[in-house]
Amino acid sequence: MSFSRSARGLVLAVVAGLMISTVTTGPALAAPEPPPGQSHREPGYGPERNAVAATDAPPQLRAAAAGENKPRGDRGGYPRQTELRTYPADPADKSIKLGLSPYHALAPKLNELQQRSNRISVEVAGQSGLGRDLYLVTLTAPENSAQSWMQEHWRDKIENDPGRAARDAALRAGYKTPVWINNNIHGNEWEGTDGALRVIEYLATTNDKAALDLLKRSRIYLNLTANPDGRVAGTRANASGFDMNRDFVTASQPETRAMREIVMGKQPVMMLDEHGYVENTLIEPTTPPHGQNYDFDLYIKHGYENGLAMEKAVQALGHPEAAKPEIPFRDYEPGVWDGWAPIYTAQYSMYHGAVSYTIEVPQRVNNDAYNLPAEELQRRSKINTDVVEATIRTTIDYADTHRTELIDNQIEIFRRGAAGEPQRQLPDGFVPGFGPEDRYTTEFPRAYVIPAGTGQRSAPAAARLVDHLVANDVRVQRADADFQLAGKSYPAGSYIVDMHQPKRALANVMLETGADISGKVEVMYDISGWSHRLLWGASVDISKAGAPNVRTSPVTIAAPTGGVDAAPGQDLALNIADGKDVLAVNTLLGQGRPVHQQADGTVVVPASERVAVLEVAKNLGVRFTAAPAGERGPLMRKPVIAGAVAADELLVLRELGFEVRPVSTQVLNNGFDLSRVDALFVSSGLDYRGLNAAAKNSVKRLFNRGGVITRGATGAAFNTEAGLLPVTAVTGREDANGVVSVTNGTGPIGTGAPESSFVYSPLWFTGLGAGVTAEQRYAEQNPLAAGHWLPNEDGQGPAQAAGAAAVVSGVDESGAKTVMFGTEPLFRAHPKGLYAQVGKAVFWATTR
Numbered sequence: 060m061s062f063s064r065s066a067r068g069l070v071l072a073v074v075a076g077l078m079i080s081t082v083t084t085g086p087a088l089a090a091p092e093p094p095p096g097q098s099h100r101e102p103g104y105g106p107e108r109n110a111v112a113a114t115d116a117p118p119q120l121r122a123a124a125a126g127e128n129k130p131r132g133d134r135g136g137y138p139r140q141t142e143l144r145t146y147p148a149d150p151a152d153k154s155i156k157l158g159l160s161p162y163h164a165l166a167p168k169l170n171e172l173q174q175r176s177n178r179i180s181v182e183v184a185g186q187s188g189l190g191r192d193l194y195l196v197t198l199t200a201p202e203n204s205a206q207s208w209m210q211e212h213w214r215d216k217i218e219n220d221p222g223r224a225a226r227d228a229a230l231r232a233g234y235k236t237p238v239w240i241n242n243n244i245h246g247n248e249w250e251g252t253d254g255a256l257r258v259i260e261y262l263a264t265t266n267d268k269a270a271l272d273l274l275k276r277s278r279i280y281l282n283l284t285a286n287p288d289g290r291v292a293g294t295r296a297n298a299s300g301f302d303m304n305r306d307f308v309t310a311s312q313p314e315t316r317a318m319r320e321i322v323m324g325k326q327p328v329m330m331l332d333e334h335g336y337v338e339n340t341l342i343e344p345t346t347p348p349h350g351q352n353y354d355f356d357l358y359i360k361h362g363y364e365n366g367l368a369m370e371k372a373v374q375a376l377g378h379p380e381a382a383k384p385e386i387p388f389r390d391y392e393p394g395v396w397d398g399w400a401p402i403y404t405a406q407y408s409m410y411h412g413a414v415s416y417t418i419e420v421p422q423r424v425n426n427d428a429y430n431l432p433a434e435e436l437q438r439r440s441k442i443n444t445d446v447v448e449a450t451i452r453t454t455i456d457y458a459d460t461h462r463t464e465l466i467d468n469q470i471e472i473f474r475r476g477a478a479g480e481p482q483r484q485l486p487d488g489f490v491p492g493f494g495p496e497d498r499y500t501t502e503f504p505r506a507y508v509i510p511a512g513t514g515q516r517s518a519p520a521a522a523r524l525v526d527h528l529v530a531n532d533v534r535v536q537r538a539d540a541d542f543q544l545a546g547k548s549y550p551a552g553s554y555i556v557d558m559h560q561p562k563r564a565l566a567n568v569m570l571e572t573g574a575d576i577s578g579k580v581e582v583m584y585d586i587s588g589w590s591h592r593l594l595w596g597a598s599v600d601i602s603k604a605g606a607p608n609v610r611t612s613p614v615t616i617a618a619p620t621g622g623v624d625a626a627p628g629q630d631l632a633l634n635i636a637d638g639k640d641v642l643a644v645n646t647l648l649g650q651g652r653p654v655h656q657q658a659d660g661t662v663v664v665p666a667s668e669r670v671a672v673l674e675v676a677k678n679l680g681v682r683f684t685a686a687p688a689g690e691r692g693p694l695m696r697k698p699v700i701a702g703a704v705a706a707d708e709l710l711v712l713r714e715l716g717f718e719v720r721p722v723s724t725q726v727l728n729n730g731f732d733l734s735r736v737d738a739l740f741v742s743s744g745l746d747y748r749g750l751n752a753a754a755k756n757s758v759k760r761l762f763n764r765g766g767v768i769t770r771g772a773t774g775a776a777f778n779t780e781a782g783l784l785p786v787t788a789v790t791g792r793e794d795a796n797g798v799v800s801v802t803n804g805t806g807p808i809g810t811g812a813p814e815s816s817f818v819y820s821p822l823w824f825t826g827l828g829a830g831v832t833a834e835q836r837y838a839e840q841n842p843l844a845a846g847h848w849l850p851n852e853d854g855q856g857p858a859q860a861a862g863a864a865a866v867v868s869g870v871d872e873s874g875a876k877t878v879m880f881g882t883e884p885l886f887r888a889h890p891k892g893l894y895a896q897v898g899k900a901v902f903w904a905t906t907r
Contacts, residue, residue, distance in 0.1 A: 108705035109773040109820075112723040112744025113300055120298070122146055122191045122288075128183050131173075135204030137197065138180040140173045146191065153293030157424055158437035159253045159444075162191060162287045168256065169194060169283075176263040177201050178274055184282065185317030188298040191287035193317050196255075198262045198279040199235060200271070210235055210278075214326050217466070218412075218561050221474035225467070236462040239327035239413070240281045240451055241318060241404055244304050244334070246289015246297065247425035250440055251333025251418075254447025255281045258455075273459050280325050285314055293429065300706025301887070304332070307407035308400070308569065308589055310530070311710070311888040318404065322411050323532050328465040329365070329458045330415040332404040333447050340373050340384040340446055341419035342366045343405060345398035346391045348576055348583075351499040352564040353409060354475060356483045357468045359497075361414045363388060363490045365457045369418075372449040378442050381421045393496050394580030399587060401568050410565035411532070412469040416454075420446045473561035479503070503558050506607060507570050507592070508544060508600045511552035516813075519639040519680045520596030520892055522617035525554050527591065529614060533566040536611035537618070545602050552618060555607050570599060573798060573845025580847070586819065588797030588846025589889060593815035596637050596892025621676040623669070625685035631664045631672050632686035636811055638715055638891060641898030643681045645716025647671065648697035655691035656906045660807040660899045663691045698737040698905040701761075703745035708770070711885045712740070715898055727754040733761045737905040742770035747780035762875035766904025768897070770880040771822060778879060783871045785828025786879065789863070791821040791855055797846015799882070800838035801865055807903040808868055808878055808896055809834035815844065816865065817890045822881030823863035833864035834878070835896075866896070868903070876904040 129142040143166040152161035160168070169181045184195040202210070213234045216224045224230055240258075242251030259281060262270055284290050288298040296302050297314055306315040322330070344362040349355055363386075370384045387396035401407045405415040422439035429436070458465060475482075482500045487493060515521050528535050536555045541548065556566055569591040576587055592599040625631055633640055644662055647654050652671055655663040663686045664672055672683055702709060702719040712719045722731055723744040728751045733739075739761055750758065758781070769778055775788035796819040803809040812835060823837060839862045850856030868878045878900040884893035 108707070109743050109771055112703045112721060113706040113709040114721050114723075116189075116298055121189050124190070124192070128192065133204065136207045137199055137202040138173070138177050139182055139197070140179075141181050141183060143170055143181060143183070143192065143194070149291060152291045153247070153429070154249050154290060156429070156433050156436060157249060157440040158433075159249050159440055160256060162284065162291050165194060165252075165283060166192070169196065172260060172263050179259065179263040184321060185313055187286070187288045187314055188312070189288045193285065193287070193314065194283040195321060196259055196281040196283055198259065198274060198281070199277065200274040209233070217470050218326065218473050221470045221477060221561065224470050225474065231463060231466065234466060236277045236458050236465065237325050237327045238277065238279050238455055238458045239322060239325055239330040239408070240279070240454075241285055241330065241332045242281065242283060243290055244285040244318075244332060244404060245295045245302070246286040246291075247293045247295050248335040249290060249424070250335060250420055250443035250447050252284045252290070253440075253444045254333065254451060255283055257444070257448045258451050273455070276462065277455065277459055278325070279455060280321065280327065282318060282321060285318060293425070295425075296706065299710055301710075304404055305402045305585065305887055307404060308402050309887060309889045310527075319531070322408050322413065326411060326469070327408070327413045328469050329361075329454055330405065330408050330413045331450060331454055332415070332417050333420070333450070334417055335420040335443060336423040336425070337385065337419035338421055340381045340421045341396070341417070342369050342373075342384050342386050342450070343396075343398070343416040343418075344386070344388040345396050346387045347393045347497045347499065348397050348399045348580060349497060349499045350399055350401065350406060350409070350568065351501040351574060352568045354472050354482060354564070355497075355499070356485050356489065357472055358409060358414055359490050359493065361461065361465060361468065362416070365414070365454060366416065368457055369450045369453045372453040373446050376445050376449055378445065380442055381446055389492055392581075394582045395584065397580070397584050399576070399583065400585060400589065401565075402586065402589070410562060410568065412472050414465065414468070418447070418450050476561045476563035477559055479505075479559040479563075501567065501571070503563055503567055504601050504603045505605055506544070506558055506602045507556040507566070508549060508602065508607070509554040509556070510549050510598055510600065511554070512550045514549065514553075514598060516598045517596045517637040517892070518620035518682055519637045521554070521598070522620050522680055523891065524591055524595050524597045524599070525614060525617040528556065528566065528569065529616070531565060531569070532562055533569070534560045534562075535614040537614050538607065539610040539612060542607050542609035544605055544607050547600065549607075554614065554617075555611060557606060559606070575797070575843050575845055577843065577847050577849050581849075583794065583847045586796045586846070588817070588844070590798050590815070590845060593798055593813070593844070594817055594890040594892050596813060596895070619677075620680040621678070621682060623673055623676055623683045625683065627669060628666050630666050630686035630691065631669065631683040633662050633664070633681065633683050634811065635660055635662065635895050635899050635902075637681070638894030638898065639679045639681050641895055642714070642716040643675050643679050644695070644898070644902065645697055646675050646679070648695060649716070654695045655693060656695050656902060657692040658807065659810045660903065662695070665691070693906055695902060695906050696737070698901050699735060700738050700740050700901065701731070701733055701736040702740045703743055704740055705743045707887050708740075708742060708885045711888050711894060712897075715894060717901065724749045727757065733757045736761060736765065738766040738768060738901055740768045740901075741774045741777045743773055745773065745777060747777050759873065762871065762873040764874070766876040766878075766901070768878045768880070768900050768904060770883070771820065774879060775822060778877065783875060783877045784831050784867065784869045784879060785826070786824040786831055786864075786867055787826040788881070789823050789825055789855055789859070790851070791823075791860065792849055792851035793820050795819075795821055795846075795848035795856075797848055798844045799842045800844050801835050801842070802838060804832060804834045804836070806832045806834045806868055808866060808900045812896050813892050816882040816884065816893060817886055818848075818881075819883045819886055821848065821860060823860045823865055824867050824879065824881060825863060827864060827867060831867050831869040833866075834868050835864070835866040835882070837861055837863055837865050868900070878904055
């Protein structure tokens with residue numbers, strides 16, 4: 060490859076050395092120190108999820124506000140002001156030491172500015188997990204209701220009628236340029252909020268004519284702090300332990316869903332996501348691989364040009380600490396800071412028509428640096444805040460200067476999608492440095508079909524997928540009659556995603572398989588594979604060329620799926636194929652209903668419980684059928700789990716209706732009572748060798764009457780040290796990840812499982828001893844369907860994993876029923892179609 064990017068070789072060598080290290084089956088190690096110039100390499104609960112077990116936040120941490128938020132004035136126009144409720148002063152707010160704005164000071168400041176100015180609006184976009192308000196600030200010249208209606212009409216026209224929008228002279232002249240600034244998504248990267256406050260106060264109160272004229276042509280939207288709970292606590296993650304800058308493709312967190320509503324509702328032509336900390340400052344655009352669904356020609360010219368403009372503005376501040384900003388597209392090797400996954404704020408926003416950036420300010424003040432003297436931290440934070448302000452001001456000015464081109468670009472993105480036009484092939488040098496390594500494209504199918512009825516593997520999964528697509532502004536239609544497509548018949552009620560739609564790129568990035576990019580780049584910043592079609596449990600068919608010829612109706616919400624397909628007097632069966640099925644079982648068990656487990660994992664409920672079953676089926680969308688004649692199987696009990704698990708796993712297990720009591724090595728050593736626990740789930744923060752004698756004895760007593768479920772390297776180490784199943788765990792490369800093809804066994808966990816799974820730091824099992832069953836194996840041929848999986852230093856890679864056991868079960872000599880996962884069935888709450896596998900594992904392990 061030919062590059063004009065000076066620093067690529069050095070950066071690749073350093074980062075490759077960081078990321079190729081092999082995971083052992085012993086206790087997880089702390090993340091290594093990042094290389095110079097890459098101080099932000101915090102993957103966000105990837106391999107390091109094995110190190111620290113999740114805990115429950117003390118109830119007193121929930122924020123309590125004084126009063127209520129009271130909207131003021133006519134909400135039809137602008138300003139749309141709100142008298143914000145206030146929060147009590149919190150002297151423990153971690154931002155105070157840095158000389159920055161504590162969360163409790165934000166509402167009073169915004170209330171004061173709203174009293175002083177009619178150019179500022181503040182609306183509450185949602186609440187954090189702990190109940191703190193999320194403030195959406197809008198800066199624009201005042202508008203009456205008719206003017207605001209016209210702005211919304213034009214916004215809608217750009218997306219839904221882009222052909223006419225391109226010819227609308229009034230729109231081109233009068234549409235206010237929308238720009239979105241997102242701040243503080245990582246709670247301990249504080250300065251975005253304070254830099255935004257400077258810009259807000261200036262634009263709300265200045266009498267400068269140029270600024271006033273700019274607000275007549277623009278709407279500036281600022282999410283003041285996307286993670287107020289993390290801001291107060293000084294944590295990267297939110298209160299649920301989630302890195303929200305990895306959550307956009309899934310939207311599992313309330314704060315992420317609020318940001319999703321902002322980007323969809325405001326439809327910015329440019330956006331910034333303000334972060335820290337990378338030495339000198341980092342300004343996107345990213346290195347390749349670039350997301351293969353983008354119309355990249357409509358991004359990179361303005362993306363690079365404004366990146367250079369922000370670089371100059373940062374240099375003009377005169378801070379030696381920010382004298383040489385780094386632009387990954389220009390300066391880094393491919394994969395070091397990629398634009399591949401739609402999990403990040405900036406990359407997700409591009410699918411809604413924005414030229415977007417992640418900004419990393421230069422001076423570290425979090426983690427170990429937070430222990431520096433307050434004077435030094437405040438010096439650093441001042442520099443960082445200056446950098447934030449400079450990038451925001453530059454982007455607002457750039458969007459105003461180039462407003463016509465940017466609006467035209469957004470219209471063209473949506474027009475190409477609606478017309479079904481192919482992506483453009485870009486020549487080398489399209490922008491300086493653009494070459495073969497930057498060329499990522501795809502061929503869009505004509506349609507996706509989510510079949511109804513017997514063609515659907517899981518009705519709850521199909522409904523969930525449809526609702527998720529609609530929530531992301533993907534157009535879904537429901538067939539009003541039976542139809543045929545590509546030689547296959549579909550019943551009325553089937554869902555159709557016609558790929559001639561404005562946001563076809565977003566639809567495709569969710570529904571396609573993805574790509575194996577292992578051979579294209581040596582390292583990747585974070586995950587490289589995801590697929591709602593393959594990992595969310597629904598059956599989804601692809602039509603490459605033809606579109607259905609059938610009358611359809613637009614979908615705003617999926618049709619109900621719950622019911623009972625059995626006559627009164629018949630026992631009722633539930634095939635556990637989805638997380639909702641698991642929740643249904645736990646709900647019935649929690650009500651004290653008799654539920655029986657059969658050998659294949661199916662559950663049977665006596666006919667006498669029909670009324671309760673009907674209610675659960677209706678509420679959860681699950682479907683019970685007539686149970687086969689014969690033995691019902693042993694009675695189940697609602698399991699109580701002691702969970703040494705990561706934050707994402709804790710959240711999902713509780714969503715499935717399990718009672719989970721968080722534990723760790725320290726918690727068990729402190730005397731945690733396992734006598735009322737039915738299963739131990741080990742994946743993070745539990746080292747059997749580190750347990751004291753009393754804790755080990757308590758665990759061994761659990762083995763005599765309960766079950767064990769393990770995941771990943773920490774779980775495999777626990778299995779070995781505790782002497783449970785006779786298997787050898789083989790570890791792959793630490794950063795390897797993606798969607799994998801699997802073959803299922805006929806045991807209680809493998810039966811009926813999906814034929815795709817997900818891995819991160821993949822693990823597989825060899826040397827299976829007597830009594831150990833391979834519930835699931837990696838595919839015999841290259842198991843990686845999409846993602847990035849190279850061999851580690853020991854030569855262990857996908858070729859060695861092929862055909863090996865990915866999930867195993869067995870009963871140890873003490874009677875402990877044990878299930879071991881080498882896959883990642885709960886990873887970041889994304890692979891929802893794999894949840895049933897975990898539920899079945901818990902039910903099997905705890906039923907005697």
